[in-house]
Amino acid sequence: xxxxxxxxxxxxxxxxxxxxxxxxxxxxxxxxxxxxxxxxxxxxxxxxxxxxxxxxxxxxxxxxxxxxxxxxxxxxxxxxxxxxxxxxxxxxxxxxxxxxxxxxxxxxxxxxxxxxxxxxxxxxxxxxxxxxxxxxxxxxxxxxxxxxxxxxxxxxxxxxxxxxxxxxxxxxxxxxxxxxxxxxxxxxxxxxxxxxxxxxxxxxxxxxxxxxxxxxxxxxxxxxxxxxxxxxxxxxxxxxxxxxxxxxxxxxxxxxxxxxxxxxxxxxxxxxxxxxxxxxxxxxxxxxxxxxxxxxxxxxxxxxxxxxxxxxxxxxxxxxxxxxxxxxxxxxxxxxxxxxxxxxxxxxxxxxxxxxxxxxxxxxxxxxxxxxxxxxxxxxxxxxxxxxxxxxxxxxxxxxxxxxxxxxxxxxxxxxxxxxxxxxxxxxxxxxxxxxxxxxxxxxxxxxxxxxxxxxxxxxxxxxxxx
Amino acid sequence: xxxxxxxxxxxxxxxxxxxxxxxxxxxxxxxxxxxxxxxxxxxxxxxxxxxxxxxxxxxxxxxxxxxxxxxxxxxxxxxxxxxxxxxxxxxxxxxxxxxxxxxxxxxxxxxxxxxxxxxxxxxxxxxxxxxxxxxxxxxxxxxxxxxxxxxxxxxxxxxxxxxxxxxxxxxxxxxxxxxxxxxxxxxxxxxxxxxxxxxxxxxxxxxxxxxxxxxxxxxxxxxxxxxxxxxxxxxxxxxxxxxxxxxxxxxxxxxxxxxxxxxxxxxxxxxxxxxxxxxxxxxxxxxxxxxxxxxxxxxxxxxxxxxxxxxxxxxxxxxxxxxxxxxxxxxxxxxxxxxxxxxxxxxxxxxxxxxxxxxxxxxxxxxxxxxxxxxxxxxxxxxxxxxxxxxxxxxxxxxxxxxxxxxxxxxxxxxxxxxxxxxxxxxxxxxxxxxxxxxxxxxxxxxxxx
Ligand code: SF4
Ligand code: SF4
Numbered sequence: 001x002x003x004x005x006x007x008x009x010x011x012x013x014x015x016x017x018x019x020x021x022x023x024x025x026x027x028x029x030x031x032x033x034x035x036x037x038x039x040x041x042x043x044x045x046x047x048x049x050x051x052x053x054x055x056x057x058x059x060x061x062x063x064x065x066x067x068x069x070x071x072x073x074x075x076x077x078x079x080x081x082x083x084x085x086x087x088x089x090x091x092x093x094x095x096x097x098x099x100x101x102x103x104x105x106x107x108x109x110x111x112x113x114x115x116x117x118x119x120x121x122x123x124x125x126x127x128x129x130x131x132x133x134x135x136x137x138x139x140x141x142x143x144x145x146x147x148x149x150x151x152x153x154x155x156x157x158x159x160x161x162x163x164x165x166x167x168x169x170x171x172x173x174x175x176x177x178x179x180x181x182x183x184x185x186x187x188x189x190x191x192x193x194x195x196x197x198x199x200x201x202x203x204x205x206x207x208x209x210x211x212x213x214x215x216x217x218x219x220x221x222x223x224x225x226x227x228x229x230x231x232x233x234x235x236x237x238x239x240x241x242x243x244x245x246x247x248x249x250x251x252x253x254x255x256x257x258x259x260x261x262x263x264x265x266x267x268x269x270x271x272x273x274x275x276x277x278x279x280x281x282x283x284x285x286x287x288x289x290x291x292x293x294x295x296x297x298x299x300x301x302x303x304x305x306x307x308x309x310x311x312x313x314x315x316x317x318x319x320x321x322x323x324x325x326x327x328x329x330x331x332x333x334x335x336x337x338x339x340x341x342x343x344x345x346x347x348x349x350x351x352x353x354x355x356x357x358x359x360x361x362x363x364x365x366x367x368x369x370x371x372x373x374x375x376x377x378x379x380x381x382x383x384x385x386x387x388x389x390x391x392x393x394x395x396x397x398x399x400x401x402x403x404x405x406x407x408x409x410x411x412x413x414x415x416x417x418x419x420x421x422x423x424x425x426x427x428x429x430x431x432x433x434x435x436x437x438x439x440x441x442x443x444x445x446x447x448x449x450x451x452x453x454x455x456x457x458x459x460x461x462x463x464x465x466x467x
Numbered sequence: 468x469x470x471x472x473x474x475x476x477x478x479x480x481x482x483x484x485x486x487x488x489x490x491x492x493x494x495x496x497x498x499x500x501x502x503x504x505x506x507x508x509x510x511x512x513x514x515x516x517x518x519x520x521x522x523x524x525x526x527x528x529x530x531x532x533x534x535x536x537x538x539x540x541x542x543x544x545x546x547x548x549x550x551x552x553x554x555x556x557x558x559x560x561x562x563x564x565x566x567x568x569x570x571x572x573x574x575x576x577x578x579x580x581x582x583x584x585x586x587x588x589x590x591x592x593x594x595x596x597x598x599x600x601x602x603x604x605x606x607x608x609x610x611x612x613x614x615x616x617x618x619x620x621x622x623x624x625x626x627x628x629x630x631x632x633x634x635x636x637x638x639x640x641x642x643x644x645x646x647x648x649x650x651x652x653x654x655x656x657x658x659x660x661x662x663x664x665x666x667x668x669x670x671x672x673x674x675x676x677x678x679x680x681x682x683x684x685x686x687x688x689x690x691x692x693x694x695x696x697x698x699x700x701x702x703x704x705x706x707x708x709x710x711x712x713x714x715x716x717x718x719x720x721x722x723x724x725x726x727x728x729x730x731x732x733x734x735x736x737x738x739x740x741x742x743x744x745x746x747x748x749x750x751x752x753x754x755x756x757x758x759x760x761x762x763x764x765x766x767x768x769x770x771x772x773x774x775x776x777x778x779x780x781x782x783x784x785x786x787x788x789x790x791x792x793x794x795x796x797x798x799x800x801x802x803x804x805x806x807x808x809x810x811x812x813x814x815x816x817x818x819x820x821x822x823x824x825x826x827x828x829x830x831x832x833x834x835x836x837x838x839x840x841x842x843x844x845x846x847x848x849x850x851x852x853x854x855x856x857x858x859x860x861x862x863x864x865x866x867x868x869x870x871x872x873x874x875x876x877x878x879x880x881x882x883x884x885x886x887x888x889x890x891x892x893x894x895x896x897x898x899x900x901x902x903x904x905x906x907x908x909x910x911x912x913x914x915x916x917x
Contacts, residue, residue, distance in 0.1 A: 004553060004677070006549055006552060006553065028505075028529060028531045029505050029527070029529040030529065030549065031526075031527070031528045031529045031542040031543070031545045031546030031549060032500070032526045032527075032528070032529075032545065032546030032547060032548065032549030032550045032553075033526070033529075033546075033549055033553075034508075034524045034525065034526050034527075034553075035505055035509065035527070035529065036509065037505055037509055038505065038506045038509040038510060039504055039505055039506020039507075039509070039510075040506070041506055042506055042509070042510070057474070060565070061482060061565045061599075061600035061601045062475065062478050062480060062481070062482050062600055062604070063481060063482025063483075063484075063485065063507065063510065063511070063565075063600050064482075064506075064507075064510070065475070065478060066478045066480065066481050066482065066514075067481075067510035067511065067513065067514050068510070069477060069478070069855070071513075084476055084477055085476065085477050085478065086474055086475070086476055087474065087475045087478060088473075088474060088475070089474070089475040089478065090565075090601045091601050091602065092599070092601050092602045094601065095565075095569055095599075095601050102473060105473040105474075106473045106474035109472060109473050109474055110474055110476075124565075125503070125504055125506075125535070125564075125565065125566040126565040126566060126569050126601070128535075129535060129566065129569050129570060130569065156504045156505075156506040156507070156566075157504035157530050157531055157532055157534075157535050157566060158531075158532055159531070159532075160505070375524075376522055376524055377553055377675070377677055380675035381675070383675075384674070384675065394513075395513050395516055395517055396509070396512055396513050396516055398516070398520070399516060399520060399521050399522040399523075400522060400675070402520070402671075403521075403522060403669075403671065403672045403675065403676075404672060404674075404675055405671055405672075444671060445671060445672070445673035446672075446673050446674070
C-alpha cells in the first residue's frame with residue numbers, strides 16, 4: 001500500500017481470504033484523514049427528520065441547520081413541516097451569556113406560528129459547551145404551550161452518527177406510550193428505520209396491507225407524532241437499518257414486551273424474506289397469511305424477474321464498489337448485485353460494528369476489500385485496484401468515481417427514486433444499468449489511450465497565466 | 468416592514484468556515500482544514516460538492532469530547548501531519564469552527580509550536596483564520612480567509628513586477644476563468660486570489676489526483692506585495708479591514724474597491740480601474756462584447772422593461788446584480804441578504820441611484836421567511852438568486868433565475884458566467900427568456916413567433 005493509506009488506518013481495512021478476520025471499527029475518525037463521516041447531530045437529524053408534523057429546531061449556530069435544510073428525500077403524505085429548516089442561529093452574545101432565552105423565545109414563536117404536534121430541539125456542539133439546559137427550557141415551553149417539546153442530545157463531538165441515532169431514539173421513546181391504543185389489530189406492526197425516501201414506506205405498507213397486517217406507525221418515514229404515541233399497541237416491531245432505530249426497538253421490548261425482527265426491503269431475497277418473517281410471526285393468528293404472502297411475492301416476482309433478466313444480460317460480470325452509511329444496507333446490496341450477475345469487490349461503511357463487518361466478510365467473495373470509515377484517497381485507490389465498473393455511495397463519494405471515469409449510483413438519504421420493495425429492485429437495476437452501460441465510459445482517459453483533454457498535455461504555461 | 472423573528476427559518480446564508488474553506492480550495496496544492504469536530508467539515512463538503520460536482524477534500528481535526536474539554540491542539544497538529552503525509556501540500560489553511568472558538572483554542576500559537584516542533588520537516592505554508600459562525604456568515608469567512616492569506620503569506624514587498632492583484636470575492640469558476648482570460652488578453656500579470664477556475668471546475672482524470680490542478684500558486688501570493696495595485700470586488704465592506712487594505716498598509720500597494728463587474732456600468736468601472744493600474748487598453752474581444760451587450764439591450768428592452776425582481780444572496784453579489792437589473796430597466800423590488808451589514812443599504816441605493824426612480828425594499832440579515840413575506844406584498848415577476856429560492860418560486864409561480872451559490876437543483880452552476888460584458892450578455896439572455904417563457908406558457912395561443 002502506498003502513502004494514501006495512513007498507518008493508523010490500516011487496522012480498519014481487511015481483505016477477505018488474505019488474513020484472518022480482524023477489523024477495528026467504531027473508533028473516532030482520525031484527525032486530518034478527511035473522513036466521509038458526519039457527526040452525532042447528523043445521526044439524530046437523519047432519523048427524526050421525516051416526522052412530518054413535528055417542529056425540528058436546531059439549537060446552534062446557523063451552519064448546522066443550513067446544511068440540513070430539506071436535504072433528505074423523505075416525503076410526507078400530509079404535513080410538510082419537516083421540510084423547513086429552523087434554527088436559533090446563535091450569535092456571539094448568546095454564546096457568551098447562554099442561549100436558553102433565545103431558545104425559549106424561538107420555541108414559543110415557532111410553536112405559535114406552526115402549531116406542530118410536537119417539537120424536537122437538537123443540541124449542537126456549541127450548545128453542549130455553553131451548557132444550556134435544554135431539558136429545562138423544553139419542559140417549561142411544554143407546560144405552557146401544551147405541545148410536547150423534546151430535547152435531542154446530539155452534540156456533534158460526542159461521537160459519530162451512531163450516538164446520534166441513540167439520542168434520537170431516546171427522544172422518541174418519550175413519546176411512545178402516551179397515546180391511546182384502542183382499536184389496533186392484533187396483526188399489527190411498526191415499521192422502524194425506514195425513511196420513506198421517494199415513498200418507499202408506502203410500498204412496504206402496501207405489501208403488509210395485502211397480507212392483512214396493519215401498520216400502526218412508520219418510524220420515522222412519513223412519520224406522525226400521534227402514531228408514535230400509540231405505537232406500543234403494535235404486536236411486532238420491524239427494524240430496518242442497522243443502527244438507526246434498533247435502540248428504540250430494544251427499549252420498547254423491555255418496557256412493553258413488543259418483540260422485534262430485523263428486516264430489509266432492499267433486493268429481491270431480503271424483501272421477500274422480510275415479508276415471510278412477518279407472515280411466520282402472525283401465522284398462528286391468521287393461518288391464511290402464509291399463502292397470501294406467497295401469492296403476493298409470486299405475483300411481484302413474475303413481473304419483476306423477466307425485466308431483471310433483460311438488464312442482467314448487460315450487467316453480468318461487472319464489478320461494484322460501495323461505501324454506505326450503515327453496513328446493514330450493504331448486506332442487502334451485495335445480494336441484490338448477485339441477482340444482476342455482478343460482484344461486489346469493495347465494501348465499506350461509515351458506522352459498521354464488528355459483528356456487521358464479520359457478517360459482511362462471511363457473505364463476500366474472497367479478495368473483497370472491507371473498509372471502515374474510509375476517505376477519498378483510500379476509496380479512489382480501491383476503485384482503481386479492483387477496476388470496478390460502478391460505485392455505490394452518497395453525494396460526497398460521487399466525484400471520486402466520476403473523476404476516475406467510473407459509473408456511480410446514489411444510494412443515500414437524498415435519493416428521489418424508490419429503491420425498496422420489488423418495484424424498487426427494478427428501479428435500482430435500471431439505475432445501475434444506466435450507470436454502467438452509458439457509452440461515455442469508452443472515452444474515459446483511464447480506459448483509453450487518448451488523454452481527456454489537451455489541457456493537461458499542452459496547457460498554457462503557468463508563467464503566462466499567473467506569474 | 469415585515470415581521471422580525473427571533474428564530475431563523477430557511478437561512479439565506481451559510482456558516483463562516485465554509486467561506487474560508489472555499490478560499491483555500493482556490494490555492495494551488497492547498498488543503499482546507501477545519502479545526503473542530505468532524506461533522507462540520509463533512510456537512511460543508513457535501514454542500515459544496517452538490518454544487519460543483521468536484522472532489523472537495525476538507526480535513527478536520529475531528530475533535531471528540533476530550534479535546535473539547537482539554538483543547539484541540541494535539542489533534543490539530545496530528546491532523547496537519549496526516550494531511551502532509553497524504554497530500555503534496557503547499558499550503559494548509561486552518562479555519563476554526565464555533566466549537567474551537569468557544570473553547571478558546573489559540574490556533575496561531577498551536578501553529579507556531581507546530582513549526583518549532585517539526586522544523587526538520589519540509590513544512591507547507593500554514594495559514595490560519597478565525598471563523599466562528601456565531602459572528603458572521605460564509606462571506607465574512609471568505610473575506611477573513613483572503614485577508615489572512617494576504618497578511619500571513621505575503622511577508623515582504625518583494626520586487627515590483629507591475630502586475631495587478633485581483634481579489635474577486637465569491638464568484639463562479641466560469642467567472643474566474645473569464646478573469647484569467649482577461650489577464651491573458653490584456654497582457655496584465657494578474658494574481659487572482661483565490662482562483663477557483665480549475666480547482667472547482669476541473670477535467671476528467673486518468674489517475675486519481677490527491678488534489679486538483681489549478682489555484683493561485685503560493686509563490687504568486689508571496690509576490691503580491693510587488694504589484695502595481697490591488698483591485699478588490701465588493702462594496703459592502705471598508706478597505707481597512709480587507710485584504711487589499713492590508714497590502715496597502717503593509718507594502719504600499721494601492722488598493723481600490725469596485726463593484727463586482729456584473730452588468731455594463733460595473734464592468735466599465737472595473738475596466739477603467741484596470742487600465743489605470745496597468746496602463747493597458749481594453750482587449751478587442753471585450754470591446755466587441757461591450758458592443759454586443761448594448762446591441763442586445765436594445766433588441767430586448769421591451770420584453771423586460773418594468774419587470775419587478777426580487778434579488779437575494781451574498782451582499783456584494785446582490786448589490787452588483789441590482790445594478791445590472793436597474794440598468795436594463797428591471798425594477799429590483801427587494802434586495803435581500805443573509806448577512807448583517809450596515810453598508811448594504813447604502814451600496815444598493817448608490818448602485819441604483821441614477822437608473823431607478825424607486826428604491827427596492829432592502830433587507831440585510833434576512834432569511835427565506837422574511838423574503839417570502841416581503842415578496843408576497845411586492846408582486847415580483849422574477850426571482851434572481853441561488854437555488855434555495857425554489858420553494859418560493861414554486862409556491863408563487865414566479866420564474867427563478869438561478870445565479871450565484873449554491874445551485875443544488877440544476878446542472879452546471881459552476882459554469883454560469885456572471886461577470887464582464889460577456890457575462891452580462893448571457894445573464895441578459897437568461898432574463899429575457901425567462902420572461903418570454905412565462906408569457907408563452909400562459910398565453911392561450913401557443914405562438915411560434917414573438
Ligand atoms: S458548528 Fe459552526 S462551523 Fe460547524 S457547521 Fe455549525 S455553524 Fe458551521
Ligand atoms: S457543529 Fe457539531 S453538531 Fe454542528 S455540524 Fe459540526 S459537528 Fe455537527
